Amino acid sequence: MSAVADPIEKRNERYGKYVDSVTPKSGTLKSLWHSFWIGGITCCIAQGIGDIYALIFPNFSEDMIVNITSMTIITLAILFTGLGFYDIIARKGGAGCFLPITGFANAISSASMEFKSEGLILGTSVKMFSVVGPVVVNGIVWSTVAGILNLLILGRL
């Protein structure tokens, strides 16, 4: 059997190498630059919103300011998703749109919009986390691991 399998693998390997050589690659420097400035601008806008909140509500604690700023940015991202131009920005921005909290908001809202046609429970509620599920699961798992390590090694919670 191995005598039969070998030429297939050989052929596939040759073909794979050939395909790799002709397939266009996304320009790394260009993508890095786009995600840098788009991600950077997103963060600058968020910082600006936070500063404005700090000016309007001088007696709010810093945590409170951070929280309401995140909420504002999330709302904006969901609004952009609903109006249908978040994905157009993200096509250029890449990781710059995917990594900030706006990317998470976009992933949840796009999935819930997409599966609305199957109803609120079996559609939206079930499929809402279809894209961000891994983020939630890994977030919980690895923060638990980090917490346990922290307790065992440093001995404090």
Place this chain on the structure above:
Amino acid sequence: MQGIVIHKGDNCDFLPVFEPVAKRAAEVKQTLFFDKPVHIVAANAVVGNKEAKGPLKRYFRRVKEDIKLGEKNFERAEILMFDEAVRASVREAKESVGDVQLLISGDLLNQMTTSSYVARNLDLPHLGVYSACSTYTEAISIAATMLNAGHFQTVACATASHFATAERQFRYPLEYGCQRPPYAQWTVTAAGCCVLSTLGSGPLVRSATLGKVVDFGQNDLSNMGAAMAPAAMDTMCALFKETETGPEDYDMILTGDLGKLGSDILRDLMREQGYDLGQRYSDCGSLIYSMDQNCYQGGSGAGCSASVINEFIIPRIKEGEYKKVAYLATGALMSTQSCYQGETIPGVSHGIVIEGERK
């Protein structure tokens, strides 16, 4: 090398790089010849607005500006488009050759719901066929075989795909902001239907070459062109050998939806096989969108080649601009599960030869 038995009967026998692998018990013939005249008496397609802005815009007669068609979901819209294409062709055929007796159709969605839901409104026997984007030629091959055998006089073949429904099934939610690699393709929103008949007049389906499922170990879901090109090569070689023709005997050789990258790969593969495809070769996927439409390598999907063939190629054959056209639709036979489970992507390609009617 010529004395080796395993090379006999295989399409790849003179290929130095991609040798045939399995030993054949007997020579397999893939091509069916139709000696009765099988005419394409009607051909129609309905396309979305993005397709209607591409290079073929003036050839598309039925354009949907709103790809949701005012329906509550995209699946309904796909059904309506499919229904319109089928009804238009059935009506056209009824005037010239009489009622359609059978519908053979397929689409990309799970369990072929689109085709079945269209067929439920038509009082016709229905065969659902699936070979991804090569469904259209598969349907035409089956229909032509049945017509040639004399079981039916008039058979309709149809297929459809929709960008939004395919995107949901195979990739991510529509509004999800993800980047596509530069070698990705864009699913075409289109439905096509043609009616074949042994009566009447119109371009003739001369032969059909049934493709083998070919897998060269590609596993990138975005790079469908590279996964399907070997299948197209295999069927194209079989077609040339078994019909005893070469690329120079055709006015046009079309593949389904390999895209720009896939068709370049196919040219290279065919060159290694000893065939130079040259200017007469083109690909429906790279024809349907222009470079500035952000569709990367071009169109894909079952509706892609169906709409290009129905609205662009068949009228040209009727006018006598092309006399003999080889049309090989290509399909990638994976599901999202199979790819996540680490399987590679097999491809298939069924080819047909369409000839203009001699006057």
